Amino acid sequence: MAVHDDIALDEEFAQSAMRGSLFRRLLAYTRPYRGALVLNLVLSVLATASTLLGPKLVQFGMDRYLEPALGAAAREPGSGISAEATRGIGLVSLLYLLNLLIGWALSVATVRAAVSVGQGTMNDLRLAVFEHIQRLSLNYFDRTHQGRIIARADTDIDSLDRILTWGGSQLLSSALTLAGVVGWMALHDLRLALAVCAVLPPLALATHWFHVRGREAYRRLRGTMSRLTAAMAENISGVRVVQAFGREEENLERFGRLHEDFTERWVRSARVFHTYMPFVGFLSGIATATVLGFGGLRVRGGHLTVGELAAFILYLGMFFGPIQTLGDLYNALLSGAARAERIFGLLDTEPQVRDAAGAPPLPVLRGDVAFEGVGFRYDTTPPDRWVLKGLSFQVRAGQTVALVGATGSGKTSIVSLLARFYEPQEGRILLDGVADPGGALRGGLDPRRHSLESLHRQLGIVTQENFLFSGTVMDNLKFGRPEATDEEVFSAARRLGTHDLLRGLPSGYATEVGERGANFSAGERQLITITRAMVADPRILILDEATSAVDPQSERLIQQALERLFARRTSVVIAHRLSTVQHADLILVLDQGRLLERGTHDSLLALGGRYAALHAEFVHE
Numbered sequence: 001m002a003v004h005d006d007i008a009l010d011e012e013f014a015q016s017a018m019r020g021s022l023f024r025r026l027l028a029y030t031r032p033y034r035g036a037l038v039l040n041l042v043l044s045v046l047a048t049a050s051t052l053l054g055p056k057l058v059q060f061g062m063d064r065y066l067e068p069a070l071g072a073a074a075r076e077p078g079s080g081i082s083a084e085a086t087r088g089i090g091l092v093s094l095l096y097l098l099n100l101l102i103g104w105a106l107s108v109a110t111v112r113a114a115v116s117v118g119q120g121t122m123n124d125l126r127l128a129v130f131e132h133i134q135r136l137s138l139n140y141f142d143r144t145h146q147g148r149i150i151a152r153a154d155t156d157i158d159s160l161d162r163i164l165t166w167g168g169s170q171l172l173s174s175a176l177t178l179a180g181v182v183g184w185m186a187l188h189d190l191r192l193a194l195a196v197c198a199v200l201p202p203l204a205l206a207t208h209w210f211h212v213r214g215r216e217a218y219r220r221l222r223g224t225m226s227r228l229t230a231a232m233a234e235n236i237s238g239v240r241v242v243q244a245f246g247r248e249e250e251n252l253e254r255f256g257r258l259h260e261d262f263t264e265r266w267v268r269s270a271r272v273f274h275t276y277m278p279f280v281g282f283l284s285g286i287a288t289a290t291v292l293g294f295g296g297l298r299v300r301g302g303h304l305t306v307g308e309l310a311a312f313i314l315y316l317g318m319f320f321g322p323i324q325t326l327g328d329l330y331n332a333l334l335s336g337a338a339r340a341e342r343i344f345g346l347l348d349t350e351p352q353v354r355d356a357a358g359a360p361p362l363p364v365l366r367g368d369v370a371f372e373g374v375g376f377r378y379d380t381t382p383p384d385r386w387v388l389k390g391l392s393f394q395v396r397a398g399q400t401v402a403l404v405g406a407t408g409s410g411k412t413s414i415v416s417l418l419a420r421f422y423e424p425q426e427g428r429i430l431l432d433g434v435a436d437p438g439g440a441l442r443g444g445l446d447p448r449r450h451s452l453e454s455l456h457r458q459l460g461i462v463t464q465e466n467f468l469f470s471g472t473v474m475d476n477l478k479f480g481r482p483e484a485t486d487e488e489v490f491s492a493a494r495r496l497g498t499h500d501l502l503r504g505l506p507s508g509y510a511t512e513v514g515e516r517g518a519n520f521s522a523g524e525r526q527l528i529t530i531t532r533a534m535v536a537d538p539r540i541l542i543l544d545e546a547t548s549a550v551d552p553q554s555e556r557l558i559q560q561a562l563e564r565l566f567a568r569r570t571s572v573v574i575a576h577r578l579s580t581v582q583h584a585d586l587i588l589v590l591d592q593g594r595l596l597e598r599g600t601h602d603s604l605l606a607l608g609g610r611y612a613a614l615h616a617e618f619v620h621e
């Protein structure tokens with residue numbers, strides 16, 4: 001589904017031309033490299049001049065030395081070519097060679113300068129995108145297909161290479177070459193020049209056909225290509241499920257069909273290209289024949305020297321290249337516009353949750369938490385539904401609150417709000433209020449008025465995802481507090497009781513983490529993520545199903561350690577195993593986003609409601 005959206009998006013964008021504002025914005029990224037850009041342009045002008053000089057030298061050598069010498073030799077048979085003519089021709093040949101060398105050196109230097117502009121700009125863009133993605137709120141990732149985000153950060157930027165690296169110099173040198181060639185031809189023999197121009201209309205028509213058909217074919221090709229990649233990626237990440245359900249044959253067949261589609265479109269797109277190129281070759285042959293035939297007549301009529309005729313043919317060879325380059329550039333500009341638009345679209349997406357201008361950091365928190373009439377829905381939640389509704393509760397600093405409820409009842413959503421990954425549509429969340437005599441919290445800090453970073457620094461979160469990053473186990477443990485020493489990490493693990501297990505990994509703390517931590521068992525991953533949260537030394541700890549994969553005995557040990565460690569900090573614990581939550585100071589029982597019951601283990605049992613029923617089942621197991 002998402003892949004089809006991508007294709008629709010591609011097609012829609014492929015139509016848009018590079019608007020001025022977009023182009024200016026892209027150019028702004030080249031500003032730090034302006035020196036290299038100017039150098040690049042100057043060098044490419046010089047390189048073009050050197051290229052244009054070549055035929056001129058040939059013409060000079062032929063007219064000044066070769067032809068008179070040949071004429072003299074013809075008049076006086078047996079006299080041979082004069083020493084002066086031989087010297088002259090040798091000199092001109094040397095000059096020609098020297099010019100070639102200079103042109104070559106200039107081209108190399110142009111490429112260097114061009115690459116430093118292009119790569120520099122693309123790196124900056126890539127960094128900007130990476131940085132921005134990190135700042136985006138989770139709601140963006142809920143809405144946007146991961147593949148599409150990666151495409152933006154990766155292939156979209158890569159494909160700007162054509163414009164950013166080569167665009168300026170190619171545009172300049174193609175235009176100059178064309179102007180030089182056409183100008184020279186018109187100045188030396190307008191009639192012959194006009195005769196050559198007879199090939200232009202068919203060339204223009206063919207080029208237009210090529211661009212329209214070529215773009216269409218290429219767009220279709222890309223559509224199947226992205227479908228192919230998506231199928232491949234899905235099959236790789238889901239390989240276990242594929243094998244478990246014995247779907248290899250079907251998937252292979254489906255992939256094969258996609259591939260047939262791809263091949264067919266590839267052939268079609270190649271056919272367009274391979275029809276166009278030989279046609280251009282054919283036209284250039286006709287032009288050359290015209291110059292030879294008609295030009296020969298002009299020489300005999302005395303309108304043109306032999307040297308000029310030779311130069312004409314040489315210049316003609318420089319005529320078609322720039323036309324094609326300009327056409328290519330135009331195409332690149334069109335697709336580049338689409339790419340740039342998507343990149344800037346991403347860069348312009350404001351994070352939903354962001355700091356107000358000049359928001360001060362939160363002070364060191366005591367750890368009271370209050371939810372007041374919180375109502376919340378995700379971007380994709382239907383408008384008539386709420387994920388959380390009318391939710392109010394308070395936790396005092398140092399207390400443990402447990403969230404209990406069926407799958408999908410909103411437990412993770414509550415902690416996501418507490419961590420300000422999202423913001424509630426109704427009500428508010430306050431930290432560190434002052435308790436009034438009735439026990440309710442008053443006053444307090446609204447995290448929305450403070451910096452996000454200062455909140456996250458004081459929270460320790462173990463999510464259901466247990467995400468580990470590539471690097472060593474030690475790197476992962478220091479993720480929340482990179483400045484922690486190894487000794488601090490060891491002591492946190494010792495206090496938590498995970499030290500022995502971590503030391504017992506294949507290379508201990510230095511064990512490399514495979515992609516997403518696939519080389520660890522689910523329980524080991526949980527122990528690493530809990531230790532990671534501990535190393536960060538948070539004021540508020542959130543454990544979302546943090547010990548669900550650990551064996552009951554280890555779970556109990558960790559639970560006891562956490563109770564000790566968090567005696568004076570607030571913790572929010574989510575667990576399906578009721579044994580892990582019964583010591584909590586407050587248990588909240590949720591049902592479809594609403595608070596059903598609240599109290600301690602004993603009071604809830606006495607109440608005889610949902611919690612008591614759950615507990616009865618649990619005990620029977």
Ligand SMILES: Nc1ncnc2c1ncn2[C@@H]1O[C@H](COP(=O)(O)OP(=O)(O)OP(=O)(O)O)[C@@H](O)[C@H]1O
Binds near residue numbers: 379380405
């Ligand atoms: N990122 C999201 N985008 C849209 N809807 C979501 C998102 N995450 C959760 N939901 C929906 O919100 C509701 C509450 O989900 P939540 O993850 O809070 O449940 P939970 O109580 O943590 O469940 P579990 O015990 O399975 O972890 C569910 O109906 C779920 O489908």
Ligand SMILES: [Mg+2]
Binds near residue numbers: 411412413464544
């Ligand atoms: Mg959950």
